[in-house]
Amino acid sequence: NAGVMQNPRHLVRRRGQEARLRCSPMKGHSHVYWYRQLPEEGLKFMVYLQKENIIDESGMPKERFSAEFPKEGPSILRIQQVVRGDSAAYFCASSPRLAGDPQYFGPGTRLTVL
C-alpha cells in the first residue's frame, strides 16, 4: 500500500506562470488536506477536500489559489500567476474516512518562484 504521493517534488516557475501541484492519497482514503510551509515558518492549513467537494477552504488565499479533488485522479492545488511569495513547501495529507481519522503526509512539493 503506497503512501501519499505528491508530484512534482520540486517545481520552478517564473513570476506570472501557473503552478499545478498533484496529490494522490493513500489507497482507500477519500479525504485530502493541503498545507503550506513558508520559509522559516511553521505549517499552515490551506484546504480540506473530499471527493468532488471542498469542505473547508478557510486557509486558502482568496485570489489565485484553487483546489480540487475529482472523482477520478489526484487532488490538484493550482496557483495562478505565481509571485515570489508563493515559494514554499506544499504538503498534502490524506485520511481514510472521517475528519478525526489520522492523517498521513506526503513528501511535499517544493515550489520556487523566480
Added chain:
Amino acid sequence: KNEVEQSPQNLTAQEGEFITINCSYSVGISALHWLQQHPGGGIVSLFMLSSGKKKHGRLIATINIQEKHSSLHITASHPRDSAVYICAVQPNTGNQFYFGTGTSLTVIP
C-alpha cells in the same frame, strides 16, 4: 497566540545524550502527532497519541491530556536524529491540524 507552542526552538546535543522536546497546546484535541522533517525533505509521522505513552525504538512520546502537554524523548541520540521535530494537534472540532513551529535538533558526533 499560537494554539501549539514548542520548546526549545533549537537544540544542539552531543551524540549519546538524552533529549526532550516539549509541546503545549491550548485547544481540546482528539489526537496529538509528532512529526519529523529532515532538511529539504518530506514529513514523517513518528507518533499519534491520544493518551499515555508510546515507544518506538529510541523514541518515546508522552501526553498529559489534563495538562495539555506532550513530550518527545530521544534516548542515546545519534547524528542521524538531526532534523526538525514538529508537534501537531488534531482539535476535537474543525478539520485542520494546528502545528508548532518546530524544534530544530542537531546532534554532534
